[in-house]
Amino acid sequence: MRIVAKKNLLAFCMTHAAARQSLLAWHEEAAKAVWATPQDIKDRYASASFVGHNRVVFNIKGNAYRLIVAVAYRIGVVYIKFIGTHAEYDAIDAATIELEW
Known part of the structure; x- marks a missing residue:
């Protein structure tokens, strides 16, 4: 899969060092994966939770x-x-949130 917005993962890791290893491991796995359906994930x-609009929520570093x-799925791209944090997640709508650039 091609991952869009890796720079945002890296930026997050700069301020949340505890997440770094888990996020980079997820990125490496996802980049090598071939996800054709939600069942593959x-x-x-x-x-993993599926929240609509082809969105998937992953728990990172023990949630x-x-x-x-x-x-x-059809073009093999994952958009971050x-x-x-879990607390920040609780304050947003997972089905509509967009990453701020």
């Missing part, structure tokens, strides 16, 4: 952080929409 990430992506 669920097979690897049992705790301390949340990562929301939109997956374009949100990265934050």
Whole structure:
């Protein structure tokens, strides 16, 4: 999969060092993955949640952080929409949040 907005992952890691290893591991796995359906994601990430609009919520570092992506299955692209703490996640709408550039 092609990941759009890796720079935002790296920027988040600069301010949340505890998330760095887990986020970079997720990125590496996702970049090598071939997700054709939501089931492909669920097979690897049992705790992933699907919130509509092809959005997937990943628990990062034991659920301390949340990562929301939109997956374009047909073209093999993953768009990062949100990265934050669990508390920050609770304050947003996962189905509509857009990453601020």
